[in-house]
Amino acid sequence: MRTLRLLGLVVAVWLLAAVVSPWVAGLAAAGWRLTFARLYDRVFELLLVAAVVIAWRRLDLGSARELGLARPRWAAEVRRGLGAGLAGVGAALLVCMLAGAVVPELRFAAVKTLRKALLGLAAAIAIGTAEELLFRGVLLHRMARDLGRMAAVILTALVYAAVHAVRTGASRGGAVTIWSGLERSAALVTPLLERDALPGIVGLVGLGVLLAVARLRTGSLWVSIGIHTAWVAVFRVGRLFLAIQREPAWLVGPGWPPLIGGAAGWVAIVITSALLFSRRR
16 A cells, blocks of 8 residues: 555655754764754655655655645635635634734834744745645645545544644754754654643644545645644744733643644634635635
């Protein structure tokens, strides 16, 4: 089954990154500004992209049409996703503000705020596009062909939640050794075993299901890209102007990304879904 081969490829790249990243850190220039944890992430991402490109045909990962990219009205579909996503997260933030869980706060001077806002928007576009191409494009397409649509929606949502949960793993400081990559890999897995991580994982599964259903029902990956980009943009730019309190935890969620794993996150998911699918032609 090609789905298992694809997942096996990801695991192999993960192990390779653990071995290679300390050597990359040792070869880096003295002025290298990334922490080892960030360097490890970048090594993994670059190796994964290279591996997927090399194995694309052999694993039959789909054409642009099959992935939902070859769409004549893609710009309108992006706007549709952006609108629904912004409305959903905006409503969730309003609920939090009324409950006192979100308060206005300008953290930086005007010029620095503008620069960080532009960087946040650029990051939102990059993250929204790349993650949707991977999860709701390649993975969903491959799993749907092997296992059927229902199983594909559930499994891609679970993988999506797990990946985001492990990326929040704590990083260890200190000197980089040959074992640092393996230690980082072990640290990444620990959040999956913590009880406090469960609400966030459940919330991420809910978001993953929404994005997968949007991809399948609209036939377009661009709608999912729009939703995902909107959510990330609100989190990354909004934190420059808003301070999210950690209480009540049941409303705002346990960690990053904010709202996910709390009642506010489910408000955002429900409203985004209602706006998106009520307008379906």
